Amino acid sequence: MTLVPVEDAADERLADYVQLREVNLRRLLEEEHGLFIAEGDKVIRRAAEAGYEPRSFLLAPRWLESLSDVLEKWPATPLYLVSEELAEQVTGFHVHRGALASYRRRAPESLETLLDGLPAVSRVAILDDIVDHTNVGAGFRAAAAMGVDAVLVTPTCADPLYRRSVKVSMGTVFQVPWTRLSSWPGELQALQDRGFVAAAFALTDDSISLDELAGAQHERLALIFGTEGHGLKQHVLDRADVTVRIPMAGGVDSLNVASSAAVAFYATRPAAPK
DSSP, X not given: OEEEEOXXXXXXXXXXXXXXXXXXXXXXXXXXXXXXXXXXXXXXXXXXXXXXXXXXXXXXGGGTTTTHHHHHTOTTSEEEEOOHHHHHHHHSSOOGGGEEEXXXXXXXXXXXXXXXXXXXXXXXXXXXXXXXXXXXXXXXHHHHHTTOOEEEEOTTSOOXXXXXXXXXXXXXXXXXXXXXXXXXXXXHHHHHHXXXXXXXXXXXXXXXXXXXXXXXXXXXXXEEEOBTTTBSOHXXXXXXXXXXXXXXXXXXXXXXXXXXXXXXXXXXXXXXXX
């Protein structure tokens, strides 16, 4: 490994890690340089296992041993050794246990390629205009846990590879195939042409219950979720095959979008082979 001790927060070599909480600044920097940040040892490891190429590592000394197998795979990659206090100065917040890595992004897979690779019985999640990175990350974590085959994000959805999304997902964003749609809801037709039933989660007069959707046992389902405040727009509902509600008690009308997605993923999971 190329170990580089750093003691100055203004060191230009740490530019990838500057002000990680400044979303607009980070969006420009990460798009320009084609990078994303992994925070925490588990997330760093999962990014490496998924085959992402590191630009650099930023670690407190205590992580050298436990991450040695990851570091040894990239002997020419700079490893900036810093105190946890210096890491906080650079990033603008208390870094989770003093472990960060900057990875190179990969070109997104095309929608057609992604869909062509799905099994005959498939579940796809579509996250529409969800701008909260925590909800995006939690949605990916639920998708991974419940065996969802792919996640699609619409053009206005938050970045799944933003640091907060990656961290909340616990690195599962590297496990679930995903891509960003370029036309929405126009590209929903590509799924419907491949036999997917498009199920939009919304409280409408003609919504069916989640129990009814699950009972239909569709081989291919595309489950569409919108923002908590405004939900899915009417032109999206018009393109869906069915609208779905989750029955609730206690006068509650809705759940957090990530919670709703987790419930829906579990309820509609394919039946186990007999």
